[in-house]
Amino acid sequence: MKHTLEKEERLKSRKLIERLYNDGNSVKAFPLRMVFLQTEHTSNFPAQMGVSVAKRNFKLAVHRNRIKRLIRECYRLQKEIVYDNLDKPYIFMISYIGKEEWKYDELFLKMEKLLTLFINEVKKIQDEV
RNA sequence: AUAGCAGACUUAUCUUAUCGACUUGUUUUGCAAGUAGGAAAGUCCGGACACCAAAGAGUACGCAUAGCGGAUAACAUCCGUCCAACGUGAGUUGAGGACCAGUGCAACAGAAAGAAUGUACAGUUAGGCUGUAGUGAAACCAGGUAAACUCUAUGCGGUGCAAUGCCAUGUAUAUUAGAGCUUAAGAGUUACUCGCUCGAUUCUAAAGGGUAGGCAGAUAGAUUCUAAGAGUAAUUUUAGAACUAGAUAAAUGAUAAGACUAGACAGAAUUCGGCUUAUUAGUCUGCUUUUUCU
Numbered sequence: 001m002k003h004t005l006e007k008e009e010r011l012k013s014r015k016l017i018e019r020l021y022n023d024g025n026s027v028k029a030f031p032l033r034m035v036f037l038q039t040e041h042t043s044n045f046p047a048q049m050g051v052s053v054a055k056r057n058f059k060l061a062v063h064r065n066r067i068k069r070l071i072r073e074c075y076r077l078q079k080e081i082v083y084d085n086l087d088k089p090y091i092f093m094i095s096y097i098g099k100e101e102w103k104y105d106e107l108f109l110k111m112e113k114l115l116t117l118f119i120n121e122v123k124k125i126q127d128e129v
Numbered sequence: 130a131u132a133g134c135a136g137a138c139u140u141a142u143c144u145u146a147u148c149g150a151c152u153u154g155u156u157u158u159g160c161a162a163g164u165a166g167g168a169a170a171g172u173c174c175g176g177a178c179a180c181c182a183a184a185g186a187g188u189a190c191g192c193a194u195a196g197c198g199g200a201u202a203a204c205a206u207c208c209g210u211c212c213a214a215c216g217u218g219a220g221u222u223g224a225g226g227a228c229c230a231g232u233g234c235a236a237c238a239g240a241a242a243g244a245a246u247g248u249a250c251a252g253u254u255a256g257g258c259u260g261u262a263g264u265g266a267a268a269c270c271a272g273g274u275a276a277a278c279u280c281u282a283u284g285c286g287g288u289g290c291a292a293u294g295c296c297a298u299g300u301a302u303a304u305u306a307g308a309g310c311u312u313a314a315g316a317g318u319u320a321c322u323c324g325c326u327c328g329a330u331u332c333u334a335a336a337g338g339g340u341a342g343g344c345a346g347a348u349a350g351a352u353u354c355u356a357a358g359a360g361u362a363a364u365u366u367u368a369g370a371a372c373u374a375g376a377u378a379a380a381u382g383a384u385a386a387g388a389c390u391a392g393a394c395a396g397a398a399u400u401c402g403g404c405u406u407a408u409u410a411g412u413c414u415g416c417u418u419u420u421u422c423u
Binding site: 003004005006007010011012013014015017050051052060061062063064065066069070072073074076077093104105 | 148341384
């Protein structure tokens with residue numbers, strides 16, 4: 001699998017984002033938090049993702065940009081965890097809830113944990129249904 | 130040489146490898162090219178541009194600016210110059226229009242700083258008036274103060290690209306236009322005057338509203354550099370040359386290794402000229418003080 005992250009794979013629609021925050025469930029692996037929702041979206045990929053960093057925790061735009069780039073990079077290199085295990089289309093948003101910047105290696109491991117948690121959660125919900 | 134003053138300029142880590150993002154071009158899932166700032170920041174001034182008769186006209190109020198002259202699209206910016214204060218000096222700073230329009234205010238001293246008339250002495254006919262002394266920067270037809278009200282001169286409508294225009298999708302009446310009927314007093318804006326706008330119901334016609342879906346606006350411009358001319362200068366005229374970040378839940382990156390003087394402040398969002406603030410490493414020019422030598 002190619003580790004790309006194109007426009008189609010990113011969450012763009014304001015309407016979908018609004019629905020996501022209203023109806024979505026969430027999983028946590030500090031300093032990351034994911035809100036997800038099973039729904040149709042605008043592309044053929046298994047999932048669309050977005051990234052957010054609160055202005056409250058990082059006042060400077062430079063720091064927010066840096067963290068968003070790190071998160072995107074971690075997701076890009078591990079997205080097969082998600083893509084290989086989903087039957088239905090999902091959208092999700094990954095937020096950074098820490099107050100300080102983490103190193104890349106540590107963040108990479110946390111991302112792996114977060115994505116695994118997400119997959120387990122999805123399977124659990126499907127089993128219940 | 131030392132201490133200092135003023136001004137100008139450069140830089141804003143680099144190289145290689147792997148994996149990616151956005152735009153454009155090829156053309157096909159590849160390839161090529163380009164891809165943050167000097168402050169992109171604060172949003173403090175001034176414009177361009179767009180829309181809004183609830184936008185206009187006059188008065189009042191309010192706000193801003195304030196020696197003089199000039200530059201500019203414009204400015205609270207910039208240049209020149211006078212004056213004042215500070216500094217040995219180079220220079221720095223300036224809330225530097227007007228108290229013969231009115232009102233107010235004034236430490237200490239002093240009887241009193243203006244609805245006052247004291248004390249002592251002298252002059253004069255008593256009352257009273259006049260003069261002198263004493264305090265103070267200033268003692269009555271006087272002066273100071275406008276970072277006091279005020280006056281003068283000049284300028285000022287509002288909202289900001291989520292402006293605005295077009296297309297698509299699409300549901301139901303909250304929209305618009307015209308006509309008929311009833312009412313003509315009232316309401317709205319900016320304090321007032323003028324102006325302007327506004328009702329309920331019926332019928333007819335049209336396509337609005339919402340969804341922030343797409344395209345345009347939106348990246349070449351009061352641009353930068355060089356030369357010559359004008360000007361003390363800011364700046365300007367002419368000629369030549371150069372320059373494409375353009376995203377929109379928002380690209381311009383991540384990791385590894387190496388190098389050096391060991392990398393600061395910090396991320397475009399319609400756009401331009403300034404100001405202010407943050408900050409890395411350095412270079413150059415002019416000048417001043419003190420000391421030494423010729």
